[in-house]
Amino acid sequence: MDIVVCVKRVPATDSKIKVGADGKSIDPAGIEFVLNPYDEFAVEEAIKTRETLGSGSVTVITLGTGDSQKELRTCLAMGADKAVLLDASGLPGGGAGLDACATARIVADHVKGIPHDAVFCGRQAVDGDDSQFPSRLAALLDLPCVTEVAKLELSDGRYRAERDIEGAREVVDCPTPCVISTNKGLNEPRYANLKGIMAAKKKPLETIAVSAAEPATETTGLELPPERSGGKIVDSVSDLVAALKNEAKVL
């Protein structure tokens, strides 16, 4: 089974975000970037599948710039066989204006050209939190799609996927090829071990310059949430109720 995993380089969730000079993107200076945490589940699931079947391949693919090679190498070190960097550095602003729609178009164009019995993606990238990419990709590839999967079983070329929905667990049957977006709980992503890191150096990492795709939306501004103001100590329960009613206006 040949599995393609779509991954993204994102700021670590504990980074202190600053807005860049353009007022609509984050300032990358001093920020630690990592493989999107939800993508780790996707990579792990793909490697596990290959290990269980004893055959097949895992190709990781990202749309980004040269910096994203680090995250691709991490995937290779975990055990992926091959990595593809769809290089947007030649596009205006290094691909800064590409939204989920444009990204899905560019990635879909490439995935069409390589064998894919399944395409895995994280349920969302923790930078933009769009959650649009997996569904858009599936639509463009004309494949069935199951999102936010927390358990996945493969038998006779069909997936049985479980997903957490409000107050219940939904079980979905899905043929391959398909697009699966992965959620927390699906598996325990492995650490890239040191032999894996050494082996990753010798695995193929292909860079392909991409041409622009038309975005459907435009980000026009980015604002940090207002600083939390200091707390207030009240003397009694009745003062608290009064403050919640009159000052915070939540009662």
Place this chain on the structure above:
Amino acid sequence: MSSYKAPDFYQIDDLLTEEECMVRDSVRDWVSAEFMPVIEEHNRAATFPADLIPQLGELGVLGAGLEGYGCAGLSPTSYGLILQELERGDSGLRSFVSVQGSLCMFPIHAYGTEEQKQKWLPKMAKGELIGCFGLTEADFGSNPGGMLTRLDDAGDHYVLNGSKYWITNGCVADVAIVSAKLDGVVRLILVEKGTPGYSTNTIKNKFSLRASVTSELVFEDVKVPKANLLPGVEGLKGPLSCLNSARYGIAFGAVGAAMAVYDEALRYSQNRIMFDRPIARFQLVQNKLVWMINEITKGQLLAWRLGKLKESHKLHHSHVSLAKRNNCWMALECCRLARDILGANGITDEYQVMRHMCNLESVITYEGTHDIHALIVGREITGENAIM
């Protein structure tokens, strides 16, 4: 406390390769996720988290600098950075890995026969077999050349007599790499656990390196097969070359311990309110934090340069002495300053600083004391031997 943030004031990451950063980050993440949640408990109980050994093997940190035999074959700088991250967790964890890799697997790899390598290295790399290194004796610490432990040729085997003291992993080891004199010449020999006449005792009630096993090894007329002698080296240079490899790792490791307590003290100073303001706003507190980041930065650069010297085969053992000496000292000083910044809270094991401080009292002594390393560097620059 929220998650660890390693300081890198001088952007020393820019000096590292992508591979070196990946190796370091992988070990850093493992320490945060698997080791930090259990260390205080083990430190209190004076136990080593033995259940984590298979994970250390899986991660690939055991003998990581060696080629072949299931070892990761990492560059010296990567190997050093692994030890930095492990010691950020605890010096006992780093000691375990240094003893296994530098003191036990290294001599088998460098001086052993093919059979010895095949028998021990792959399983040691996986953590299925544990080693210990017996050089020090109760009466011969800084002067190992005076050792009394000896080997006698008994025709088809050797007979080993003597004892070793302060031996890390002694009681838990499947094999001891023992230094002993054969016809007055120091040799390295493998002694397997369970060999009649070979026994171990635990050294109890330590204030330091509590999460590491320290033992006495006793040899009473132990029959050791001749095939267990490491043929590739003779004289004190055998054990000293092992120490050199381990000291190299300590130079990096100590930086990790210093980073851990700096990170803790920095956060604490930003959150601790006294006189209505965070104590980080006081000049005297800032001065302590600046001292720490200043020395950590220098220590990082010493360690980094040590790696480059080793990679270009220009490393002299006195280079290692200088870095081991400086970095253990600065790490211990960082602990003392960090403890001070934490006030009374700093003396409990809610915080790591006292644990690191107590550990470093061993680290500054073992593998050559602070002063012995001064004398090694002194001998190198003056040409005068002041050690004896």
